[in-house]
Amino acid sequence: MTATEIKALTFDVFGTVVDWRSSVAREADAFFGKHGIKGIDGIEFAMEWRKLYNPSMERVRAGEIPFTKLDVLHRMNLDALLARYNIGGLDEAEIDWLNRAWHRLDPWPDSVEGLTRLKRKFILATQSNGNIALMVNMAKHAGLPWDVILGSEVVRHYKPCPQAYINCADALGLPPEACMMTAAHNNDLVAASRQGFRTAFVLRPVEYGPDQHKDTKAEHAFDYIAKDFIELADQLGCP
Amino acid sequence: MTATEIKALTFDVFGTVVDWRSSVAREADAFFGKHGIKGIDGIEFAMEWRKLYNPSMERVRAGEIPFTKLDVLHRMNLDALLARYNIGGLDEAEIDWLNRAWHRLDPWPDSVEGLTRLKRKFILATQSNGNIALMVNMAKHAGLPWDVILGSEVVRHYKPCPQAYINCADALGLPPEACMMTAAHNNDLVAASRQGFRTAFVLRPVEYGPDQHKDTKAEHAFDYIAKDFIELADQLGCP
Numbered sequence A, B: 001m002t003a004t005e006i007k008a009l010t011f012d013v014f015g016t017v018v019d020w021r022s023s024v025a026r027e028a029d030a031f032f033g034k035h036g037i038k039g040i041d042g043i044e045f046a047m048e049w050r051k052l053y054n055p056s057m058e059r060v061r062a063g064e065i066p067f068t069k070l071d072v073l074h075r076m077n078l079d080a081l082l083a084r085y086n087i088g089g090l091d092e093a094e095i096d097w098l099n100r101a102w103h104r105l106d107p108w109p110d111s112v113e114g115l116t117r118l119k120r121k122f123i124l125a126t127q128s129n130g131n132i133a134l135m136v137n138m139a140k141h142a143g144l145p146w147d148v149i150l151g152s153e154v155v156r157h158y159k160p161c162p163q164a165y166i167n168c169a170d171a172l173g174l175p176p177e178a179c180m181m182t183a184a185h186n187n188d189l190v191a192a193s194r195q196g197f198r199t200a201f202v203l204r205p206v207e208y209g210p211d212q213h214k215d216t217k218a219e220h221a222f223d224y225i226a227k228d229f230i231e232l233a234d235q236l237g238c239p
Helices: A018-034 A041-049 A054-063 A068-082 A092-103 A110-120 A132-142 A162-171 A186-194 A229-236 B020-034 B042-051 B053-061 B068-083 B092-103 B109-118 B133-143 B162-171 B184-192 B229-235
Strands: A008-011 A123-127 A179-183 A198-204 A224-226 B008-011 B123-126 B177-181 B199-203 B224-226
Touching: A008 B184, A018 A041, A018 A092, A018 A123, A041 A068, A054 A068, A068 A092, A068 A132, A110 A123, A110 A229, A123 B042, A123 B133, A132 B123, A162 A179, A162 A186, A162 B020, A179 A186, A186 A198, A186 B008, A198 A229, A224 A229, A229 B184, B020 B042, B020 B092, B042 B053, B042 B068, B053 B068, B068 B092, B068 B133, B092 B133, B109 B229, B162 B177, B177 B184, B199 B229
Parallel strands: A008 A123, A008 A179, A179 A198, A198 A224, B008 B123, B008 B177, B177 B199, B199 B224
Antiparallel strands: none
């Protein structure tokens, strides 16, 4: 299949389009400074928060709890983390503000330019585990030019569950092979590929920091492999 | 409430943002010409097709049939119309192309400029009875700068059902009073207002042609009343 037959690019967002680690660390450091909370490193806090992400979605995937928006899962995980760090005395609005750090993530340096170029030729859809409000607020904050917000809250399933990809293509009114999953994570692309999606790997070697050991390269024969979105736009003929 | 407290504008699309009547007529005329179908006026065909729109959604609202995407309702109505006009001998791809005339509607002359200005200050969400693929393809065709596609397929209800508005605000993570329904139709605004939405009426006096007798003025004390999206952008302080 050639690039001209691909109609939509569906994007993983956390890590692929935005740098959650540095952004959440920055938000956490600012929050701790404002509230006189000492001795907690923002990067460590961001990493610990993120560690709870997949296990909380796994409870939904396994049917242990009904579909729950990521904002709510993030908040459950944040409450657990604040307790673990013995951080108390915060009011609801303050905790909610910190929880919505995930709405204020910054893009990687190439994301806005690369996506803007890709948008001239393709439908750009988020296919993220983030909920709609999170994705919309992040796009406004970061200047991300999505055509449509899809992903977990629309498809009612968390990746890499097959139905997440199937429902995404269906919402776009496209066969899966007209959609290309675009992600920095091998497992996301493999799962999309199993449902008939095309695949594009974009390298994000420091998503988890300088010692990252996972997803440091494309481990499968994906349709496109690029070092960033600008290179992907070049490969797909988007000037 | 002042304009600065409104976070999102939620838009009716058919008639408010795009001129379905002229656009479907143009598509129908081109289709009839290509297939040698004589004696049917495109405008008449568009108006007859549109007459079947609300009754078909009413079957969903009444619970007579389960939630069904507008593309599918449009197709059921088109099949009925083709039979009524004794138009036969078309293959599936041809009928599907005509059905997707609704994906290729043109904006009113002020829509793109007005929405582009409004987008600088507000989240722009579709709150249309159109399905996701229809809205995305229309936006690509017409250059409509939506931040997020909401509406029937996301909220699983057809306006003016209360749940359509309630679920829309919920998806945006906003209280209804932070959302402003923007429409050329009095009944849509009244229904949104009952759920706590702010309201903006935008006049489209020829949506149904030169003899339009409905929605020729704002019939209630809406928060904003404008002759087009450029005037609305002026009123809302969007340069």
